[in-house]
Amino acid sequence: MEYDVVIIGGGPSGLSTAIKLKQLDPNLNVCLLEKASEIGAHILSGNVFETRALDELLPNWRELNSPIKTKVTKEKFLFLGKTKSLSWPTWLLPAVQQNHKNYIISLANLCRWLAEQAENLGVEIFPGFPASEILYNEDGSVKGVATQDMGIDKDGNKKDSFEPGIELLGKVTVFAEGCRGHLGKQLIEKFELNKGKDPQQYGIGFKEIWEIEDKNHEEGLVMHTAGWPLDNNTYGGSFMYHAENKQVFLGYVIGLDYKNPHLSPYDEFQRFKTHPAIKKIIEGGKRISYGARALIEGGFQSLPKMFMPGALLVGCDAGTLNMPKIKGSHTAMKSGIIAAETINEHLKENKDLSNYEDKFKNSWLHKELYEARNVKPSFSWGLILGIIFTGIDQILFKGKFPFTLKHKHADHETLKPANQMPKIDYPKYDNVITFDKTSSVYLTGTNHADNQPVHLKLKDPDLPINYTLEKFDEPAQRYCPAGVYEVQKENDVNKFVINSQNCIHCKTCDIKEPSQNITWVTPEGSGGPRYGNM
Amino acid sequence: MKILVAVKRVIDYNVQIRVKEDGTGVVTDNVKMSTNPPDDNAIEEAVKIKEAGNATEVVAITVGEQKAQETVRKALAVGADRGIHVKADGILEPLAVSKILQKIVDKEKPDLVFMGKQAIDDDCNQTGQMLSALLNWPQATFASKIDVKDNKLEVTREIDEGLETIEINVPAIVTCDLRLNEPRYASLPNIMKAKKKPIEEIAASDLGVDVSPRLEQIKVEEPPKRKAGIKVANVAELVQKLKNEAKVI
Numbered sequence: 001m002e003y004d005v006v007i008i009g010g011g012p013s014g015l016s017t018a019i020k021l022k023q024l025d026p027n028l029n030v031c032l033l034e035k036a037s038e039i040g041a042h043i044l045s046g047n048v049f050e051t052r053a054l055d056e057l058l059p060n061w062r063e064l065n066s067p068i069k070t071k072v073t074k075e076k077f078l079f080l081g082k083t084k085s086l087s088w089p090t091w092l093l094p095a096v097q098q099n100h101k102n103y104i105i106s107l108a109n110l111c112r113w114l115a116e117q118a119e120n121l122g123v124e125i126f127p128g129f130p131a132s133e134i135l136y137n138e139d140g141s142v143k144g145v146a147t148q149d150m151g152i153d154k155d156g157n158k159k160d161s162f163e164p165g166i167e168l169l170g171k172v173t174v175f176a177e178g179c180r181g182h183l184g185k186q187l188i189e190k191f192e193l194n195k196g197k198d199p200q201q202y203g204i205g206f207k208e209i210w211e212i213e214d215k216n217h218e219e220g221l222v223m224h225t226a227g228w229p230l231d232n233n234t235y236g237g238s239f240m241y242h243a244e245n246k247q248v249f250l251g252y253v254i255g256l257d258y259k260n261p262h263l264s265p266y267d268e269f270q271r272f273k274t275h276p277a278i279k280k281i282i283e284g285g286k287r288i289s290y291g292a293r294a295l296i297e298g299g300f301q302s303l304p305k306m307f308m309p310g311a312l313l314v315g316c317d318a319g320t321l322n323m324p325k326i327k328g329s330h331t332a333m334k335s336g337i338i339a340a341e342t343i344n345e346h347l348k349e350n351k352d353l354s355n356y357e358d359k360f361k362n363s364w365l366h367k368e369l370y371e372a373r374n375v376k377p378s379f380s381w382g383l384i385l386g387i388i389f390t391g392i393d394q395i396l397f398k399g400k401f402p403f404t405l406k407h408k409h410a411d412h413e414t415l416k417p418a419n420q421m422p423k424i425d426y427p428k429y430d431n432v433i434t435f436d437k438t439s440s441v442y443l444t445g446t447n448h449a450d451n452q453p454v455h456l457k458l459k460d461p462d463l464p465i466n467y468t469l470e471k472f473d474e475p476a477q478r479y480c481p482a483g484v485y486e487v488q489k490e491n492d493v494n495k496f497v498i499n500s501q502n503c504i505h506c507k508t509c510d511i512k513e514p515s516q517n518i519t520w521v522t523p524e525g526s527g528g529p530r531y532g533n534m
Numbered sequence: 535m536k537i538l539v540a541v542k543r544v545i546d547y548n549v550q551i552r553v554k555e556d557g558t559g560v561v562t563d564n565v566k567m568s569t570n571p572p573d574d575n576a577i578e579e580a581v582k583i584k585e586a587g588n589a590t591e592v593v594a595i596t597v598g599e600q601k602a603q604e605t606v607r608k609a610l611a612v613g614a615d616r617g618i619h620v621k622a623d624g625i626l627e628p629l630a631v632s633k634i635l636q637k638i639v640d641k642e643k644p645d646l647v648f649m650g651k652q653a654i655d656d657d658c659n660q661t662g663q664m665l666s667a668l669l670n671w672p673q674a675t676f677a678s679k680i681d682v683k684d685n686k687l688e689v690t691r692e693i694d695e696g697l698e699t700i701e702i703n704v705p706a707i708v709t710c711d712l713r714l715n716e717p718r719y720a721s722l723p724n725i726m727k728a729k730k731k732p733i734e735e736i737a738a739s740d741l742g743v744d745v746s747p748r749l750e751q752i753k754v755e756e757p758p759k760r761k762a763g764i765k766v767a768n769v770a771e772l773v774q775k776l777k778n779e780a781k782v783i
Binding site for chain 2: 001037038040041106108109112124126129147150151159160161163166168211288442443445446447525530532533
């Protein structure tokens with residue numbers, strides 16, 4: 001099937017691209033593919049939303065029954081010690097971390113609403129259809145994508161229900177898969193889009209939604225923490241947003257450049273909730289949702305070239321998240337808007353797609369990412385030096401230092417051998433505040449049709465046991481937030497087990513595996529989590 | 535032969551159901567909804583019968599709120615020819631739905647009515663049976679195999695004792711079991727074609743059916759949480775606990 005524009009991914013960047021394209025020219029044929037069973041079901045975000053890009057895209061959003069309702073009314077920043085907490089005055093926070101003009105939202109609900117706006121404009125949206133393969137023209141330019149075959153059994157044979165994937169061809173194809181998109185990764189490699197850039201940096205973010213007692217709920221309160229349970233050398237922190245309906249969005253982000261293979265990001269998050277300052281808020285409440293997703297932290301230095309012949313990268317498929325702001329939705333949307341303008345001019349006036357980069361450089365998006373660039377790398381000196389530097393960089397110099405700090409390593413290179421690092425003794429789950437992975441994954445509604453090929457591919461199937469287990473105590477057992485990877489002993493022989501049906505599509509394994517031995521590919525359509533209002 | 539297939543929009547089977555705090559029902563806001571799984575089998579079977587040349591038309595029908603139309607659209611994408619959406623809001627009990635279906639049967643005059651054996655939301659397992667009574671048509675429930683034979687159907691039923699094969703005259707009602715077939719995927723081109731297939735919208739009130747609930751729902755609550763197990767040291771302790779604590783022996 002042929003379209004003017006084919007968009008891969010129904011998050012804020014892809015949907016904004018689609019909406020803007022139809023606004024610029026209602027006659028354009030635009031289709032959007034989404035791997036989840038419905039728009040929003042694979043999206044996970046904090047989320048404190050800055051409306052800047054939405055104000056540009058849909059200035060009348062307030063009149064369109066949008067799910068943007070809870071204004072931020074109060075902010076707190078806490079440094080956590082093991083049992084103590086120290087409140088940091090908000091006037092001493094850099095401007096990028098002040099949220100009083102922003103809203104607490106569910107990004108999934110925002111995406112569902114954006115999808116409605118897009119469909120009203122005539123965008124064809126197809127949920128349940130993962131793009132599994134990039135198609136190229138003879139001259140090497142991107143021609144479009146092919147969707148995943150449906151109805152293949154685990155040995156690769158066609159089942160009765162087999163339905164072949166189809167080719168979707170676009171004059172321009174827009175990749176909007178989010179952080180570590182599996183096609184975006186291929187494009188970055190093939191077109192050397194990251195040449196001369198720093199290695200990309202990632203984090204893993206967890207989120208739980210709790211319904212809490214009235215007396216503990218303060219609608220509009222935004223709270224962040226740094227410190228415990230992480231040590232000075234591990235980058236991360238928490239968020240707690242008091243949303244409507246007595247819900248709080250509680251989450252934790254840990255930089256995937258952590259060094260200790262014994263560290264379990266999931267267990268750090270669970271442990272974090274037992275801190276008295278946190279526990280007192282959620283105690284007596286009920287956890288109703290859980291999820292996790294990798295996010296981009298590399299920012300400006302790691303941002304690849306975002307155009308190539310026939311295609312563009314938008315949002316976090318490229319990496320437009322603003323780390324010190326802890327926000328990526330408005331930047332993703334802005335990149336989509338710019339992409340749409342570029343494409344429209346390309347189709348109408350035959351302007352080159354490289355125009356995207358020029359437009360980006362002249363936008364507030366570029367300014368924002370540029371000013372934010374030195375924050376994340378400064379934390380490689382540790383939390384305390386990082387904070388001091390960030391204070392000077394962001395408050396005094398407003399990000400205008402005449403130098404740019406580098407990201408030195410890719411996240412898969414940072415692990416130290418297991419025998420050189422301390423083991424971490426995580427407390428047992430109490431099933432009240434803390435929970436095991438199995439009951440957490442249960443809340444995600446994750447399912448993959450059984451009897452399909454494993455969608456987590458090992459380049460070398462023997463490597464986990466022969467090398468990674470001995471050297472790093474197979475960290476996949478711990479960095480996976482869904483318990484997909486296990487090392488089981490069978491008759492005294494270790495076996496590496498992949499429970500791919502549990503996969504919540506966070507992409508952490510694809511990023512952190514020390515030998516880059518795991519490749520995430522698309523499973524059969526609709527598979528994966530069914531997040532509600534994440 | 536014409537086949538009418540009833541489909542229902544329910545909370546997706548993968549979603550963990552959450553009870554509203556005030557006990558008035560379950561949370562459906564921003565929850566993934568899908569076609570009731572055995573209804574997918576019903577559509578699949580109808581389409582297969584048509585593809586085998588034993589039926590001329592497959593009509594999908596749903597009763598419910600505006601968004602319920604998605605299930606009809608999905609049925610159209612896997613091979614139904616046209617759709618009917620009877621619009622009604624609020625709780626719809628099986629009797630109301632079967633009365634609506636009766637009116638539609640009077641109008642459409644199908645030879646067969648297929649539907650799932652039960653819906654996974656209220657688990658009533660009544661609509662097919664009630665419709666059979668209202669129409670005075672034969673019924674075959676829990677069908678795991680259907681053979682069309684001239685003006686008869688040979689239906690294998692999943693029953694407690696095993697499998698039962700019966701023969702019924704057409705017109706008839708068949709409620710379908712999950713074992714009946716493997717529903718096909720809707721392909722992208724077929725989803726696009728389905729957007730152009732007609733769906734007739736009818737208000738339930740225009741059919742003269744009173745859909746107001748006859749049952750009063752008092753409270754919805756979660757099943758009690760299972761307590762963690764304990765390890766006993768020996769058989770004697772087990773027997774003692776079964777006797778004195780569990781009081782089951």
